Amino acid sequence: MVLCAVALVVSAAAALSLGVQPSSTSENGVFFTLLEPLITHAPLSATVNVLCLLLTGGILLAINKVFTYVRSMTHLFVSAFFLLNMANPSGLVTFNAGTLLALVTALTLMPLFASYQDHHSQYSIFLIFTIVTAGMMVHYGFLVLIPAYLLGFMNMRAMGLKGVLAMLFGLVTPFWIALGLGITTPAQFALPHFEGLWLMTRDAWTSHLTILVATTAILGIVLAVMNLYTIMNYRLQTRVYNIFFIIVLVLALIALCLDFKHLAVYLPLLNLTVAVQVAHVHSLRAAPYRYLFILLFTAACIASCAFTLLPI
Numbered sequence: 001m002v003l004c005a006v007a008l009v010v011s012a013a014a015a016l017s018l019g020v021q022p023s024s025t026s027e028n029g030v031f032f033t034l035l036e037p038l039i040t041h042a043p044l045s046a047t048v049n050v051l052c053l054l055l056t057g058g059i060l061l062a063i064n065k066v067f068t069y070v071r072s073m074t075h076l077f078v079s080a081f082f083l084l085n086m087a088n089p090s091g092l093v094t095f096n097a098g099t100l101l102a103l104v105t106a107l108t109l110m111p112l113f114a115s116y117q118d119h120h121s122q123y124s125i126f127l128i129f130t131i132v133t134a135g136m137m138v139h140y141g142f143l144v145l146i147p148a149y150l151l152g153f154m155n156m157r158a159m160g161l162k163g164v165l166a167m168l169f170g171l172v173t174p175f176w177i178a179l180g181l182g183i184t185t186p187a188q189f190a191l192p193h194f195e196g197l198w199l200m201t202r203d204a205w206t207s208h209l210t211i212l213v214a215t216t217a218i219l220g221i222v223l224a225v226m227n228l229y230t231i232m233n234y235r236l237q238t239r240v241y242n243i244f245f246i247i248v249l250v251l252a253l254i255a256l257c258l259d260f261k262h263l264a265v266y267l268p269l270l271n272l273t274v275a276v277q278v279a280h281v282h283s284l285r286a287a288p289y290r291y292l293f294i295l296l297f298t299a300a301c302i303a304s305c306a307f308t309l310l311p312i
Contacts, residue, residue, distance in 0.1 A: 015089035023264035053082070056103050102271070125167050133174045
């Protein structure tokens with residue numbers, strides 16, 4: 001895990017020094033526009049971006065130590081998360097909405113998992129939906145988390161009548177505050193402009209980012225199907241935790257198809273869910289197959305990074 005973290009930092013530094021251009025993920029939210037880069041100073045922006053990715057991995061590791069959604073005590077899912085992000089150097093050179101989306105998802109896992117079969121989790125429900133709605137006000141990419149956490153809390157058996165009310169208040173509160181304090185006005189309301197997969201040009205199909213996203217998506221689907229049978233034999237609580245990652249994986253794929261123009265926003269979130277599936281493959285498969293898979297996976301991520309950097 002430490003070596004993968006170092007590789008992530010080195011890849012970001014190399015991409016920045018070689019002048020790799022960031023993927024354009026600028027898009028409006030409900031009231032505001034999250035312009036990119038979020039930090040104009042290039043070295044500082046890359047540093048903050050990498051630190052947020054490292055923090056996301058650390059949060060995933062800490063949550064696993066409490067809730068053990070990956071049953072074997074391994075750090076491999078954090079390593080896989082770092083490698084998958086390293087495979088796309090253009091997502092490392094600036095602090096962007098995709099990194100922020102993955103970080104918010106990791107931060108909100110703790111209150112979600114802690115609400116398992118707790119019918120008094122209204123505070124957690126309100127907090128999560130308030131955070132997600134506040135993010136949606138500045139970037140529509142956060143919209144994918146609303147159905148994810150709705151299904152997540154229902155799957156946790158924590159969504160009663162009071163939970164539904166807490167969710168509704170969480171959805172309304174950021175708008176209420178922003179409009180009430182005069183931070184924004186109803187005239188600034190903007191609808192999202194989605195460009196789906198079916199509107200891709202011929203050149204977009206052959207771009208490195210498109211191929212990387214397609215490969216990651218296929219890998220996630222295949223591994224999730226392979227792992228699902230074994231995961232369904234886990235105890236109920238662990239099974240519920242892992243089903244949430246599959247829900248987020250499916251919703252991230254749907255978002256990619258509906259909003260393919262901004263696929264870089266959803267890639268870190270997709271990487272997070274695929275990394276968990278990689279860890280399950282390693283823990284559920286016997287040697288030497290699992291070691292061969294990890295070697296091939298690591299080599300593919302390094303090759304993707306090198307493919308971007310070497311032509312420059």
